[in-house]
Every structure is written in structure tokens, then in C-alpha cells.
Amino acid sequence: xxxPDFVGLVTSVQATAEAALGQLNAATSSxxxxxxxxxxxxxxxxxxxxxxLLMLAEKTRGNLDFEEAEILSDAxxxxxxxxxxxxxxxxAAQTQEPN
Numbered sequence: 309x310x311x312p313d314f315v316g317l318v319t320s321v322q323a324t325a326e327a328a329l330g331q332l333n334a335a336t337s338s339x340x341x342x343x344x345x346x347x348x349x350x351x352x353x354x355x356x357x358x359x360x361l362l363m364l365a366e367k368t369r370g371n372l373d374f375e376e377a378e379i380l381s382d383a384x385x386x387x388x389x390x391x392x393x394x395x396x397x398x399x400a401a402q403t404q405e406p407n
Contacts, residue, residue, distance in 0.1 A: 310375040318361065322383040325357035329390040347398075354394075358387045 328350040361384050372380065 310373065310379060314372075314376055315379055318364070318380050318383050321357050321360050321364075322387060325354045325361075325387040326390060328353035328357065329387075329394045331390065354387065354391060358384070358391065361387060 330350075361380065365380050365384060368376075368380070
């Protein structure tokens with residue numbers, strides 16, 4: 309059975325990355341509306357969150373039960389996927405901007 313504190317930690321870091329990458333929820337929508345989620349800061353927050361998840365995976369390797377390992381692996385994959393999607397969006401927006 310997964311440790312609820314561990315699951316909470318992983319979920320919290322994942323939610324931070326998701327919010328930084330534009331996956332708005334009730335907690336982050338007001339920050340976005342007020343312009344507090346600028347692009348460069350958002351990219352840094354997302355990258356830092358991914359690095360935290362990867363460090364956690366490295367440091368806990370072999371010490372997690374199946375459910376905990378799966379939750380952590382899914383969180384890493386989700387953040388990476390969102391980063392790739394956000395990068396593609398930014399690239400598409402740049403190619404559409406008139407010079």
C-alpha cells in the first residue's frame with residue numbers, strides 16, 4: 309500500500325509543474341489572470357519540478373512498493389509530455405508570428 313505522504317509529495321510536485329505548463333486549476337487560474345505565470349519563470353518552475361521528481365526516483369529506487377513506483381513514474385512521464393507539448397505550442401506560435 310502506497311504511503312500517503314509519499315503520494316502527496318509526488319502529487320504536489322507534479323501539480324506545480326502542471327500549473328507552470330499551463331494546466332490551470334482553481335489554485336492557479338487567478339495567478340495566470342494576474343500575469344504571475346510569465347513564460348520564462350514557468351519554464352524554470354516546470355524544469356525544477358521535473359528535476360525534483362527525477363531525483364526522487366533516483367534516490368528511492370529499490371525502496372518503493374509497486375504502487376509508489378508507478379505513481380512516481382507516471383508523474384515523470386506526465387510532466388515530460390506536458391513539457392514537450394508546451395514546447396511544440398511555443399514553436400508553432402513563433403513560426404506564425406510575422407517578422
